Amino acid sequence: MNEPLDIVFSALADPTRRTILAMLLEDDMAVTDVAEPFEMSLAAISKHLVILTKAGLISQEKRGRVKWCKLEPDALRSASVWMQGFGQFEPVNLDAFERFLEIEIPNAEET
Amino acid sequence: MNEPLDIVFSALADPTRRTILAMLLEDDMAVTDVAEPFEMSLAAISKHLVILTKAGLISQEKRGRVKWCKLEPDALRSASVWMQGFGQFEPVNLDAFERFLEIEIPNAEET
DNA sequence: TGAACAATCAACCAAAAGGTTGAATATGCG
DNA sequence: CGCATATTCAACCTTTTGGTTGATTGTTCA
Numbered sequence: 001m002n003e004p005l006d007i008v009f010s011a012l013a014d015p016t017r018r019t020i021l022a023m024l025l026e027d028d029m030a031v032t033d034v035a036e037p038f039e040m041s042l043a044a045i046s047k048h049l050v051i052l053t054k055a056g057l058i059s060q061e062k063r064g065r066v067k068w069c070k071l072e073p074d075a076l077r078s079a080s081v082w083m084q085g086f087g088q089f090e091p092v093n094l095d096a097f098e099r100f101l102e103i104e105i106p107n108a109e110e111t
Numbered sequence: 112m113n114e115p116l117d118i119v120f121s122a123l124a125d126p127t128r129r130t131i132l133a134m135l136l137e138d139d140m141a142v143t144d145v146a147e148p149f150e151m152s153l154a155a156i157s158k159h160l161v162i163l164t165k166a167g168l169i170s171q172e173k174r175g176r177v178k179w180c181k182l183e184p185d186a187l188r189s190a191s192v193w194m195q196g197f198g199q200f201e202p203v204n205l206d207a208f209e210r211f212l213e214i215e216i217p218n219a220e221e222t
Numbered sequence: 223t224g225a226a227c228a229a230t231c232a233a234c235c236a237a238a239a240g241g242t243t244g245a246a247t248a249t250g251c252g
Numbered sequence: 253c254g255c256a257t258a259t260t261c262a263a264c265c266t267t268t269t270g271g272t273t274g275a276t277t278g279t280t281c282a
Contacts, residue, residue: 006124012194013121015114021197031229044271046230065228065279073197082129083191142259155241157260176249176258
């Protein structure tokens, strides 16, 4: 698994990692705070953060004891460009957005 | 690994499968013809096609002996829209976006 | 200094992913 | 019918993934 697209897509394939990305949408966070809401160990979250960092989806900066995690949304661009190569749809398509909402939201509760 | 986005992103994470999708961009293809340029066995390609089908990225229709594979770009749309959400630096409505992600950000205070 | 905290490392484990080969199941056709 | 073709199934193997626990490394601060 060496190509950038492999790394980005497989990073996005895990729901824990997507949740972390969504959390970082709100604000930068320390590793411990990222881990806090999850039921898995800190070490497991630390590994997820390494994977997200290698994919370029986040960056990590250590200040003192604390390592801050920051979303890097630009990394999604290559994957997004690849998908737009399939070109049958607009990159931001509100109709599709709404259809997606209607279809997927009912499942959101059954985590 | 049950949720739609898990399945779509992990289907996209494999370079063989992305190549297959690109091939199908040109035209529908029979399983044997999809497999021909690859160095792996037909059975391996058949498994990849099952994964792409379960992700909704292709459909397969059997006519006679031949099973035709057809690109279904609508499944890419959901993933593309998901990614576009991260490109917008100030999400218009974060709550709606989180629902859109079809996840619930775990919150230890409530659980 | 030394205790508490932040984060990673190392070793390990179970399950899933991705491949193989050989047999099986349809289907088409001379 | 009988054989070739198209595809999948079943069993197996190796590597990767995602998790665990306990030890370890830095850092802060009373």
